[in-house]
Amino acid sequence: MIKFKKGDTVKITSGKDKGRGGKIESIFPEESKVLIPGINMYKKHVKGSGEQKGGIYDLPRPISFSKIALVCPKCKKNTRVGFKFVDDQKVRICKKCKKEINTK
Ligand SMILES: [Zn+2]
Numbered sequence: 001m002i003k004f005k006k007g008d009t010v011k012i013t014s015g016k017d018k019g020r021g022g023k024i025e026s027i028f029p030e031e032s033k034v035l036i037p038g039i040n041m042y043k044k045h046v047k048g049s050g051e052q053k054g055g056i057y058d059l060p061r062p063i064s065f066s067k068i069a070l071v072c073p074k075c076k077k078n079t080r081v082g083f084k085f086v087d088d089q090k091v092r093i094c095k096k097c098k099k100e101i102n103t104k
Pocket residue numbers: 072073074075076077079094095096097098099
């Protein structure tokens with residue numbers, strides 16, 4: 001089971017964006033990476049064609065699971081994710097406050 005979900009608030013724990021935060025926009029489980037708008041930006045050179053204007057665009061690049069920490073929506077702390085079973089459903093819990101973490 002993947003620790004992170006789309007819409008989770010996370011904090012960057014290493015790399016050039018360390019200390020910054022954001023919301024997960026998409027997840028790439030095979031690569032263990034997530035995409036967070038505004039994080040891990042790089043400059044992409046785009047050739048113009050038709051309506052599309054050419055130039056240099058700042059785009060976010062997916063960042064590794066190992067470089068992010070979940071921010072618990074309940075206690076607002078950086079936390080590790082645990083799991084427990086509720087009515088046969090596996091749910092995520094915050095290891096600090098033990099509350100369930102649900103991201104809608
Ligand atoms: Zn918590």
